[in-house]
Structures are given as C-alpha cells and as structure tokens.
Amino acid sequence: MTTHPAARTMRATPEGLLWEPSERWVRGTAGDVTVVDSRHPLLVWEPRLPVPQYAFPRAEVRTDLLRPAQDPPTGRHTGSTVFYDLETGGGVRPNAARTFPAEDLAGHLAFEWFRRTGTGLDHWYEEDEEIFVHPRDPHTRVDAVPSSRHVRVGIDGTVVADTRSPVLLFETSLPTRYYLPRQDVRLDLFEATDHSTDCPYKGTADRYWSWRGGGAVPPDIVWSYSEPLPAVAAIRGRLAFFNEAVDLTVDGERLQRPVTPFSAGLRT
Known part of the structure; x- marks a missing residue:
C-alpha cells in the first residue's frame, strides 16, 4: 500500500518524547519583530505535558536574537535542556527559547508560550489565524x-x-x-x-x-x-x-x- 506523502508519522525518542512533522506555516512575534517564521515545524509531546508544543529548525528562527540564558530554570522540561534568553529592542525575555535533549530534535528550538508561562513570544499564528495557549493537537477533535x-x-x-x-x-x-x-x-x-x-x-x-x-x-x-x-x-x-x-x-x-x-x- 502506498502511503500518502501528507500522512503523519508519530515517532518516539529514547528520552520519552513523541514528535511528528507538521505542514502548517507557523509564525511567532515579539513586539513588531518576527522571531519565528517556519514552514517546517515539528509537533512535540513531552511525557508530563498533555498538550503539544512546536519545535522549529534553527534556520527558521532569528537565532541572532538569542543569548545563552543567564538564569536557566531546572525541572520544567524533560532531560537536559539548554535555555536561551531573547533580546529584542523591547528588552530581554529570560528563558524564552530552549532545545530538546533528543538526537532526533537536534537543530531545533522551541519557545515558551506567553499565555501559559508569562514569558516567550507575544503572538503566534498558524497560517493567517492567531492561535492561543498552545498549538492545536492534530489528534484532538x-x-x-x-x-x-x-x-x-x-x-x-x-x-x-x-x-x-x-x-x-x-x-x-x-x-x-x-x-x-x-x-x-x-x-x-x-x-x-x-x-x-x-x-x-x-x-x-x-x-x-x-x-x-x-x-x-x-x-x-x-x-x-x-x-x-x-x-x-x-x-x-x-x-x-x-x-x-x-x-x-x-x-x-x-x-x-x-x-x-x-x-x-x-x-x-
């Protein structure tokens, strides 16, 4: 049987993360700066979180605005996560971005969602529609x-x-x-x-x-x-x-x- 090229495949990492590619165009802004503009995002589920989050290829993130975190948190996410502060004209946003401790997700960055943690980016869009709280789960109806x-x-x-x-x-x-x-x-x-x-x-x-x-x-x-x-x-x-x-x-x-x-x- 031929698999449709758009079919999603859920994959697991040894660290207990689940992930799959998404075909949605996702953007994230801080003030008037577009920090994320991605047409190749991944959806990632952590063991202790019931909702998904996005991971973006570094090439589709304004990494020039990221600095190693001055005061990274501990215990918030799975495994040994590296955090970054986001620095824009509007100031510094601590621990706004992070990596995932999984080889499958190397080269990708995730961002905190402001309405869940009080930090991160101001607005998120899937295609041209603003989304809130967290990414929509494609397995939720x-x-x-x-x-x-x-x-x-x-x-x-x-x-x-x-x-x-x-x-x-x-x-x-x-x-x-x-x-x-x-x-x-x-x-x-x-x-x-x-x-x-x-x-x-x-x-x-x-x-x-x-x-x-x-x-x-x-x-x-x-x-x-x-x-x-x-x-x-x-x-x-x-x-x-x-x-x-x-x-x-x-x-x-x-x-x-x-x-x-x-x-x-x-x-x-």
Whole structure:
C-alpha cells in the first residue's frame, strides 16, 4: 500500500518524547519583530505535558536574537535542556527559547508560550489565524453539534437551566459540554464576574458567572463565548456549566460528575 506523502508519522525518542512533522506555516512575534517564521515545524509531546508544543529548525528562527540564558530554570522540561534568553529592542525575555535533549530534535528550538508561562513570544499564528495557549493537537477533535436533547441543570436542588435545544460540544478526552440558549438559563441566580479564559480550539470565553446561592459551589461555574472560533460557531452566545460541579440530567438520565483536569481548580 502506498502511503500518502501528507500522512503523519508519530515517532518516539529514547528520552520519552513523541514528535511528528507538521505542514502548517507557523509564525511567532515579539513586539513588531518576527522571531519565528517556519514552514517546517515539528509537533512535540513531552511525557508530563498533555498538550503539544512546536519545535522549529534553527534556520527558521532569528537565532541572532538569542543569548545563552543567564538564569536557566531546572525541572520544567524533560532531560537536559539548554535555555536561551531573547533580546529584542523591547528588552530581554529570560528563558524564552530552549532545545530538546533528543538526537532526533537536534537543530531545533522551541519557545515558551506567553499565555501559559508569562514569558516567550507575544503572538503566534498558524497560517493567517492567531492561535492561543498552545498549538492545536492534530489528534484532538472538537465538534459543536446542535441537538434536541432535553438538558436540565441543577445546583443544590434548584433547577437553573432547562432546554430542549442545546448544542453539544464533543472534545477529545473531555466530557461533553452542553451549551444552552441564554433564555433557558436562570441568569438571575448568578452574578457576572470579570474572569476570562482562552482555548486554542474555541477562542476566548469572555463571560463568566458565579452562583449567588452560596454553599459549596465553585466560582465562575458558567461561561460563554461571544465570538468563538469559526469551527465552533454554533456555541456563540450560549452558556455552559462545569459538569464537574453541577447536577446534569440529559433525556431523563442523571449524569455522574466527571473528574477532569479542571476538577482540581474548581474550589470554593
């Protein structure tokens, strides 16, 4: 059988890293300086990190702006990593770039992503679309599907939402999220907050609400995307609840509260 030339092949290194080539054009900027302009990036997964990162050939990086790190961190990444400070007209960004301790990845550099670590570059683009938080995982799928299921949400015995026209958001490795029409949610029982979060697959959740009723209910339990990314446009303006902290009933069946990577952060 002939393998399509665009087929991805996941490869492993002795250090426990996984990597595969990407065909996306990726750029990264610091201020008005383009530091990365790559048409041959690699996606790399570290054992302790659930999301991928990019590695770029040195020839596609402004290495003239990199200096050996003055105060390199320890224990943040796999193996013996060499760090570099980034020096531009806007100043020095410590530990912005690094190598990978793997022969397969020799000659490549990775950068910290500013919205995850507080350092690194300001903006990242795949083709002409800005991306946030971390690179999108090609093995993760996110689908927003309109439905006629009957969804009811309860908090401490109070029904706070009831609808028969949800949009179900299916995201690999996460529980189904139910995005509900605003008119079917008792927003009078909640208080708007100034919290916001970013997602590489959905965009910016720019509206959050907290429960007014007290009790052991985490803050910011409801969220909404005013301008989601085009791939999930069906959730625009709808409201979703953390399954981990509310009582969800779907078509008459009470769902168990899942344990997810978000569970630890849901604290009163």
